[in-house]
Amino acid sequence: MSNFYPGNYHEGDSEDQEDVVWNELDWYQYLSRNKQEVRKLVDYYKKVKNNRSGYLDELAKLMGWTSFAFFDFDEQAGVEIYTDSSTSGSLNEEEYEVELEPYTIHKNPLNIFTMGLYQFIKEQCEELLTGQHGISAINMWRLSMSMNEGQSNIILATYSIDLGDYMLAISHLKLALKAINESLQVVSLLPTVSQVKEISLALFSLREVFIKISNDCREYDQSELGGDVE
Numbered sequence: 001m002s003n004f005y006p007g008n009y010h011e012g013d014s015e016d017q018e019d020v021v022w023n024e025l026d027w028y029q030y031l032s033r034n035k036q037e038v039r040k041l042v043d044y045y046k047k048v049k050n051n052r053s054g055y056l057d058e059l060a061k062l063m064g065w066t067s068f069a070f071f072d073f074d075e076q077a078g079v080e081i082y083t084d085s086s087t088s089g090s091l092n093e094e095e096y097e098v099e100l101e102p103y104t105i106h107k108n109p110l111n112i113f114t115m116g117l118y119q120f121i122k123e124q125c126e127e128l129l130t131g132q133h134g135i136s137a138i139n140m141w142r143l144s145m146s147m148n149e150g151q152s153n154i155i156l157a158t159y160s161i162d163l164g165d166y167m168l169a170i171s172h173l174k175l176a177l178k179a180i181n182e183s184l185q186v187v188s189l190l191p192t193v194s195q196v197k198e199i200s201l202a203l204f205s206l207r208e209v210f211i212k213i214s215n216d217c218r219e220y221d222q223s224e225l226g227g228d229v230e
Contacts, residue, residue: 022102034106037063041116042123049201056209065109105158113209114154117202118147124202128195135190143186150179150206157213166217173214180207 022030041063048058060066105111125143129135157172183203190196 030101030104031106034112037112038115038119041112042120045116045120045202045205049205055205059113060109063109063112105155105162108158108162110161110209110213111155111158114151114158114206117206118151121147121199121202124195124198128190128193128199131193131195133191133193139186139189143183146179146182146186150176150183153179154210161213161217166221169217170214173210173217177207177210177214180210 041059044059044062045055048055048062051058101107125140129140153172153176157169157176160166160169160172180203184200187196187200187203
């Protein structure tokens with residue numbers, strides 16, 4: 001694999017290291033690894049979802065994230081750190097290549113979390129439709145459309161956060177929350193079976209995190225404007 005040097009991503013990178021642009025295969029493999037991360041989150045979520053008082057912290061720890069705040073800044077380097085610093089140290093060649101991967105929106109924990117939970121919900125919907133529950137086609141269509149709206153707005157919110165435009169991010173988060181409310185309205189019309197309960201629980205998890213991110217965005221926006229943040 002080509003050695004991609006993300007100059008503004010890792011602390012302590014050498015200024016004289018050459019930049020090498022990734023080729024199509026490099027990026028395809030990168031996307032495959034990201035897909036595995038999303039799958040990993042789904043599997044971890046299944047293990048911790050019932051611990052409603054601490055499941056987010058457990059999930060963050062299992063994923064190797066420093067926290068579930070999504071805003072962890074290295075003040076010296078002036079860049080955002082998304083991985084657990086405890087993994088630093090001696091690395092073999094394969095681990096070193098992964099360590100030097102560029103940062104893209106795919107690596108953002110908010111994106112991974114959102115993709116993972118919506119994937120989990122889709123899997124529950126598939127199980128629901130294969131059963132004999134008399135599910136209304138129009139209700140499943142409405143649920144699908146509201147889920148798509150929520151996921152699309154979170155992608156745009158994540159881009160906005162990465163660009164430092166927190167007010168734009170909040171606007172997209174509001175639209176995502178509106179979409180979740182629409183999804184929950186549809187879910188309330190579905191039969192009370194295990195899959196529907198799981199869908200509802202996952203939607204509330206998404207809602208909880210989106211509200212938290214909105215509050216974080218307001219705090220960071222005030223901080224950048226010189227306001228007091230407690």
